[in-house]
Amino acid sequence: MFSRVARPTASLVRSLSTSSQNNAKVAVLGASGGIGQPLSLLLKNSPLVSELSLFDIAHTPGVAADLSHIETRAHVKGYIGADQLGDALKGCEVVVIPAGVPRKPGMTRDDLFNTNATIVATLVDGCARHCPQAMICIISNPVNSTIPITSEVMKKHGVYNPNKIFGVTTLDIVRANTFVAELKGLDPARVNVPVVGGHAGITIIPLISQCTPKVEFPADQLSALTGRIQEAGTEVVKAKAGAGSATLSMAYAGARFTFSLLDAMNGKEGVVECSFVRSEETECKYFSTPLLLGKNGIEKNLGLGKLSAFEEKLVADAMTELKGSIKKGEDFVANMK
Numbered sequence: 001m002f003s004r005v006a007r008p009t010a011s012l013v014r015s016l017s018t019s020s021q022n023n024a025k026v027a028v029l030g031a032s033g034g035i036g037q038p039l040s041l042l043l044k045n046s047p048l049v050s051e052l053s054l055f056d057i058a059h060t061p062g063v064a065a066d067l068s069h070i071e072t073r074a075h076v077k078g079y080i081g082a083d084q085l086g087d088a089l090k091g092c093e094v095v096v097i098p099a100g101v102p103r104k105p106g107m108t109r110d111d112l113f114n115t116n117a118t119i120v121a122t123l124v125d126g127c128a129r130h131c132p133q134a135m136i137c138i139i140s141n142p143v144n145s146t147i148p149i150t151s152e153v154m155k156k157h158g159v160y161n162p163n164k165i166f167g168v169t170t171l172d173i174v175r176a177n178t179f180v181a182e183l184k185g186l187d188p189a190r191v192n193v194p195v196v197g198g199h200a201g202i203t204i205i206p207l208i209s210q211c212t213p214k215v216e217f218p219a220d221q222l223s224a225l226t227g228r229i230q231e232a233g234t235e236v237v238k239a240k241a242g243a244g245s246a247t248l249s250m251a252y253a254g255a256r257f258t259f260s261l262l263d264a265m266n267g268k269e270g271v272v273e274c275s276f277v278r279s280e281e282t283e284c285k286y287f288s289t290p291l292l293l294g295k296n297g298i299e300k301n302l303g304l305g306k307l308s309a310f311e312e313k314l315v316a317d318a319m320t321e322l323k324g325s326i327k328k329g330e331d332f333v334a335n336m337k
């Protein structure tokens with residue numbers, strides 16, 4: 001179950017004594033939440049993390065005390081409330097942000113904008129002031145808007161580095177891998193489906209034609225599978241019936257992305273993850289594609305690759321919504337006092 005999360009960790013255990021960069025300080029902002037707690041648990045379990053800084057507006061003393069008893073080396077400290085944000089962030093190399101409200105049945109991710117835009121802008125303002133060089137990984141929805149918000153806040157402070165700002169879309173890839181594996185009777189740990197575009201409804205674009213190993217589906221099954229991947233978050237929201245959205249699978253996905261980033265920062269070669277980032281690959285300013293990660297974040301955008309006619313149409317259909325969500329995020333920061 002933990003193979004994807006554990007795999008990079010295990011390989012790095014062997015190199016621990018030689019690389020001082022395995023001493024990463026990682027912060028989780030929103031650490032007491034449904035995602036924040038299991039994500040912090042997975043990070044605490046990794047030898048890649050030496051310091052784990054847990055920030056929230058509630059409950060972090062308890063979460064930190066609880067996690068600090070686990071017999072792994074990461075030193076855990078909890079910080080609570082706006083006054084302690086600066087201390088939580090000082091010296092951090094990676095900041096993961098799952099702070100904000102989740103969806104309830106009937107809501108779109110964009111319905112979260114009014115609450116989460118302010119939360120993300122405030123937390124990123126803290127990053128700009130206290131750890132401007134850190135990698136920033138945003139989980140808070142709507143990701144299609146919170147990433148432009150992150151960029152604009154960093155620009156306002158004159159510390160913008162597009163190679164270090166990531167919208168975490170990994171859960172879409174995790175879901176696509178799982179669903180394809182189920183349909184084809186494969187081991188999900190060996191399936192890799194790139195998912196491009198954004199992180200909401202029709203902007204989530206699985207590239208099944210680029211799946212490894214190669215898989216084929218009849219047109220009706222391909223269409224149903226694509227729709228299921230696009231609406232998988234809603235599947236969880238409905239099943240939780242008012243108790244929130246995906247938390248455990250998101251914690252897994254957030255940990256997978258963070259470990260990939262830490263691996264790449266430690267000099268591991270060939271680390272590729274999809275993420276929603278500043279991009280020149282399409283007419284959209286921000287777009288998720290597979291990225292080669294390196295010591296300084298994005299080393300190379302690997303682009304869309306060859307698309308099927310079906311996938312080309314999905315990309316075309318996503319553009320209007322994606323551009324609107326991006327503009328909404330940019331306008332929010334432009335109008336901020």
Ligand SMILES: NC(=O)c1ccc[n+]([C@@H]2O[C@H](COP(=O)([O-])OP(=O)(O)OC[C@H]3O[C@@H](n4cnc5c(N)ncnc54)[C@H](O)[C@@H]3O)[C@@H](O)[C@H]2O)c1
Pocket residue numbers: 029030031032033034035036055056057058098099100101102103112116119122123138139140141142143168169170171172199244245246247250
């Ligand atoms: N990117 C993805 O694939 C993905 C998947 C699932 C959920 N999400 C999003 O992740 C976010 C969190 O979801 P959740 O289920 O953990 O929600 P949750 O309500 O369980 O937890 C959110 C946490 O954020 C904290 N918080 C609120 N305001 C804060 C602030 N100003 N500073 C610090 N912490 C603050 C809350 O106290 C709470 O502990 C939501 O926006 C959700 O839509 C993203």
